[in-house]
Amino acid sequence: MRIEAFGFPNQVRLSAFADKSSAFLARIDSDTWTRTAETVREAGGRLISLWGAEQAAGTFMISAAYALEDGILWLQLPVGDGDGNAHEAGYPDLSTVFSCATRMQRAIYDLLGLRAIGAEDTRPWLNHGNWPADYYPLQKLSSGTERFESQEADYPFVPVAGDGVHEIAVGPIHAGVIEPGHFRFSVVGEKVLRLEERLGYAHRGIERLFERTPLLLGHRLAGRVAGDTAVAFSWAYCMAVEQALDVRIAPRAQWLRALLLERERVANHLGDLGALGNDAGFAYGLAQFSRLKEDWLRLNDRAFGHRYLMDRIVPGGVATDIDPRFITAMSTQCDQIDAQVRVMQNIYDDQSGLQDRFAGTGLLCAKVVEHFGVCGLVGRASGRKIDVRVDHPYAPYHEVQVQMVSDDRGDVAARVAVRFNEIYESIRLIRILLSDLPGGDIMKQIEHGRPPSYGVGWIEGWRGDVFVGLETGVDGTISRCHCHDPSWQNWPALEHAVIGNIVPDFPLINKSFNLNYAGHDL
Incomplete structure (x- = not known):
């Protein structure tokens, strides 16, 4: 319609x-x-x-x-x-x-x-009960100086009754460096009957911070909504600004933005594939993919000045051009990473222990995907073919056409396969972007002396589509900026994917989704 x-x-x-x-x-x-x-x-x-x-x-x-x-x-x-x-x-x-x-x-x-x-x-x-009773952060009269409580309120989890049913509480503090989230399992033996999540621990008041940030500096805050999605969020924000101010971006800047986005996608998929191998007891996979990801991030740093590419996309274009010598280095790296990832995929496919853990685990059927509006790689791994780069191609994706990757199986094995194939597709796109990179400027100066306006940004990040809704104020200010991470749609689906599995498989299923805490908890 x-x-x-x-x-x-x-x-x-x-x-x-x-x-x-x-x-x-x-x-x-x-x-x-x-x-x-x-x-x-x-x-x-x-x-x-x-x-x-x-x-x-x-x-x-x-x-x-x-x-x-x-x-x-x-x-x-x-x-x-x-x-x-x-x-x-x-x-x-x-x-x-x-x-x-x-x-x-x-x-x-x-x-x-x-x-x-x-x-x-x-x-x-x-609100976990630590806020004053009449405190609402986005109300204009809320100064943020109210006295906060130190005792967290009890949360009414949905109980599950029945013979032999008991609860297992996990988090919000986890072993290792991971963001906080609480998971309440209702189980019989080791079989999971129900999972309920409690998030919000990573709420940082970002949407209130936007109102205190100059319009042309908001990309720095957007790029820190989620550290692993810095490119997608900063591009979405800049797209919204440019739409609100009716600014056209130079072709070279658009192509460099896509290059950064695809490099961000590959980096995260490399890390996830290693972690998925490790969660299934295959430490060799973690070691190899960690090495490949580190090489990839180091070249990011040498070519663009930041491992995770923060602050590279700015309103009006990009902050850093690419030196011709790094075009050659990236092309060579694409050849090397492509070959080594294919070797690792063969190892993963032939490793019976891995396949026994992956196949049929964490099944997410198409009906559940449709019900929750699941998007991104998790949705595509259950047959829901949604990709903004394909469905609503923004520059330069209307010229560099993306071949969507999908799988109908809906289990951990499918989500692993989608990651492998998205790496190959992103490497193909990177090669095209490098070989056909337009000449010209990378930055257009923006004058923000326009009346209040509206803009949206919509980018296919590595997890799924990232959205920014922006209302500009007077004199280069932000009246309201809302950032949306695809994890909002996908977290509830994880609760269903775990049902019927055993408790020890949860870390593996959770990692196959690898959803965002901080970006979800704005």
């Missing part, structure tokens, strides 16, 4: 962000809010993100971004009239239409104090 078919009376088309794809903005009422969600669902569209903002004292705006055939539909629903009753009025629940909206709505309440009317699950998500 195309966005124009909705025919909202005040619908505005923002600048195109991709070849043949645009973003549309419309302000609607409560009835249209619910009706549109149902229409989008019936048409095969999906909910990308849901967030809120306080416009003025007592007046709020709830936003939803939907992916449709011809781009993004950004809907805004005004809530409240300044009389102080907005918290009681709330906004219509979307979780009955899109299950993935559940935790987003819970986060909106914790940040703004606005309740989704009719929602079944209203438990806190980001």
Whole structure:
């Protein structure tokens, strides 16, 4: 279904962000809010993100971004009239239409104090009980200086009853260097009957920080939403800025951005493949893939000045050009990594112990994938073929065409196979980008003296699609910036993938998803 078919009376088309794809903005009422969600669902569209903002004292705006055939539909629903009753009025629940909206709505309440009317699950998500009772971080009157409690509140996990059922609590502090998250297992023996996650421990108030950050410096904050996704988030942010300010980027800068994005994708897949081997008791895989990832990151540092490519993508282009000698070095490295990864894939495929752990473990069926709106490599490993680079190709992907990788099996083995094949595809793309890199400038100076405007950024990161919704203020300020990580859609699906497996397989299943804590807990 195309966005124009909705025919909202005040619908505005923002600048195109991709070849043949645009973003549309419309302000609607409560009835249209619910009706549109149902229409989008019936048409095969999906909910990308849901967030809120306080416009003025007592007046709020709830936003939803939907992916449709011809781009993004950004809907805004005004809530409240300044009389102080907005918290009681709330906004219509979307979780009955899109299950993935559940935790987003819970986060909106914790940040703004606005309740989704009719929602079944209203438990806190980001607020663990340490905030004052009347403190909502994104309300304009919240100064952030309130006295916080030191005692965390009990969280009402859903109990599972039955003979022999007991609970295993894991986290939030884990062994090793890993972000915090709590996992509550209900088991009989070692068989998992239910898993429930409790996240929010990595909440850093980033969305409030954006309001205090100059518009043309916001890419630095976006690039630190998730350290392993610095390129995707910074590019999405810069795309939103450039759309809001109607700025065109030079072709060379676009191609360099894609080069950085594909190098970020390969680095993360190399690390995950080693960790997956290790979690299945194959330490040799960890050693080899760690070596390959380290070589890859070192060349990032030599060529662009940063191992994880932070602050390389900036509004108007890129901060660093590539020296011709590193073009040769990267081409050579692509040949070496491609050959060595193929050797490792043969070893993984022939190692019976690995295949016994991978095959049939953590099965995520297509029905569950569709229900939760699972995206990215996890979705593609269960047959859901979604990739923004293919479906809504932004420059330069409308010229450098991506061959989507997918698998229908839906288990750990499928997610491993998708990672292997995405490495090969990214290496193919990197070779093309290096060989056909346009000449010209890499940076366009931006004048931000424009009236307040809107922009969206939508990038296919290595986990899935990363989204940024931006509202600019006056004099180069940010009125509201919302960043969305695909882990919001994928975390609930992990709870289902674990059901029926044994407890010792959870680390392996969890690593095969490798979802984000910090980027999810903004």
